[in-house]
Amino acid sequence: MLAVNPTAAFGRHAPAGDEAASCLREAGLDVVVLRRDSMDALREAVDEALRADADALVVVGGDGMVHLGVNSLSGTGLPLGIVPVGTGNDVARMLGLPLQDVVGSCARVVSALADGGRVLDAGRITTGGRTMWFAGAVSAGFDAAVNERANSWRWPRGALRYTLAMLRELGSFRAINYTVTADGAASTEGAMLISVANAQSIGGGMRIVPEAAPDDGLLDLFIVRPLSRLALLAVFPKVFSGRHTSHPAVEIRRVRSVRLAAENVVAYADGERIGLLPLDIEVVPGALRVLA
Known part of the structure; x- marks a missing residue:
């Protein structure tokens, strides 16, 4: 089919x-x-x-x-x-x-x-009584806000659209207070963005978690803590090569389950709008077979 x-x-x-x-x-x-x-x-x-x-x-x-x-x-x-x-x-x-x-x-x-073919893990999202799956990443924060803006544009095409949307979003975006429960341990995180990833990249090649493996039975929790606009602009170009991971504001950890909660924050999964937080996310090892 x-x-x-x-x-x-x-x-x-x-x-x-x-x-x-x-x-x-x-x-x-x-x-x-x-x-x-x-x-x-x-x-x-x-x-x-x-x-x-x-x-x-x-x-x-x-x-x-x-x-x-x-x-x-x-x-x-x-x-x-x-x-x-x-x-x-x-x-x-x-x-x-x-x-x-x-x-x-x-x-x-x-x-x-x-x-x-090849067997991969998949992420499972539960929110508001609905269950959804993703293969790439769930994003909630600055990157999701950029996605929201970029999806409202018809031009330009390709990765440039996300870059320009990011520059526009910088003017008004502020750090978000999240409650993150990773593998049962809860914490309050002030962050610019949070993603839960099974794949390495989002937004057409932004390699947020360059070491992620889609078949290791784990998800990669990616957090960027509060940064000034200038600092975020300095870090952003490094995302395309994966050289941002050493920045002190960046944290990556491997998890099996995550609950994300924050007020008035929209989440995207594989580039598709999911809706407002909270979300419960878990990895399901070997859930997806791909012809690759």
Whole structure:
């Protein structure tokens, strides 16, 4: 089954779904293509198709489509393939998949189908009686505020959009008081941002936790304590190379479960808006099989 987001990367790669379907069919696979006008409708169509005994799900798009696939497949044993033609593509980057390369990505899918693919951990979020999954990271704080601003823009495209949104957000952002309960131990943290990550990067290549491993049975809790605007601007460029980790305001620790609480703070998971804190987050080892 092939699920296509026609608005990935603002339509620049609208033909990617047809190209992916052709590539997979040429490899001898039986492909059913699903397209809908909204993500909610597409999610319902995917879930219905999975109940009809599909063997695998391949998504065409960015991290939003990966998020859809992860939430449909985690815990089922069915594999997820990714053709990354979106804006961020952080999960695909974690897996070493070729970005913006439909033919190359489909070749990886076909090869992984033959050998069974790779088993990863997944993060499970519980909030307000709902349960959701993520493969990349949950963000709450400055980075989520940047995401909120960037998602409201139609231009520019790619990583530059997040950089410009960050510069705009700096003008009004203030440190947040969080209550963080990590593996049962609670603390009050003043912080600019907090992320709980299974993958190394967010926001199209910002390597917040460069040593994270998606199959170690742990999540990486990333905290940036209060900084001045100038200090944050000095640290920010280092995030793309992963050289920020030695800064005294940065803390990274490995955990199995985290509860995040703060007033009026929005959280994002894999670039998708989840809603206001509090959130309960836990790792589920081996919950997701990927065709990579």
